[in-house]
Amino acid sequence: MSWREDLPAGFDEPVFAEPWQAEAFAMTVALHDKGLFSWSEWADALSAEVKRPDAAADGHDYYEHWLAALECLLSAKGVAGRSDVDRLAAAWERAAHATPHGKPILLENDPGPGAGRGRPGV
Template sequence: MNRHEGALPVGFDEPVFAEPWQAEAFAMTVALHDKGLFSWSEWADALSAEVKKPGAASDGHDYYEHWLAALESLLSAKGVAGKSDVDALAAAWERAAHATPHGKPILLENDPGPTAGRIRTA
C-alpha cells in the first residue's frame, strides 16, 4: 500500500459551497431537473453560456453567481418565472429577512413590503 492510497484529494475536506445560498441554488437545480423541467444538456448549455460571458472571474470565485443566472434564465425560457418575478420574490425575501428577529426563521410571510401576501411561492 502506497502512502497516498486511501487519502483524500487535496482540498477534499474543504466545504463544497462557500455560502448556504449556493447549496440551495444547487439543490433547486437538481430538483427542477428531477421534475423534468429541463434536461442536463439544456442545463449545461445554460450554465456554459453564463460562464462564458464577458467579465467572468478567471479564478472562478463567481461560479455560483453564474449558476444562479443560468437557473433564472432557464426558468424564464421555460415560462416558469420571468426575471421580474424572480427579482420581486428575491426582494420580498430580503425584506422578510430584515423584518425577522435574529435567531428566528425567515418566512416570506414576514415581508412587510408592498407585495406582502401577493407573491405565490408554490
C-alpha cells in the same frame, strides 16, 4: 497512517461557500428531476453564463452564474419571468431584514409591498 491522510487535500472543506449556493444547486437538481429541462439544456445555459465577459477568471462568482443560468431557464420555460424573480428576491431581502438574528427567514415576514398576497411559485 490514518484513513484521513489518504484523502485529497481539501476533502473535509465545505463544498459550498454559502448556504444559498447549496440551495441553488438543489433547486437545479430538483427541477431537472421534475423534467423541466434536460442536462444538456442546463449545461448550455450554465456554459453561456460562465463564458460571459464579466465572469471572474478565478471562478469565485461561479454560483452567481449558476443562479443566473437557472433564472434564464425558468424564464425560457415560462415558469417565472425576470420580473417574478426580481419581485421574489426583493420580498426575500425585506423578509431577511425583518427577521431577528438566529431565526429562520420566512417570506411571510416580508413587511413590504405585496406582503400577505400570493407569491409566484417556482
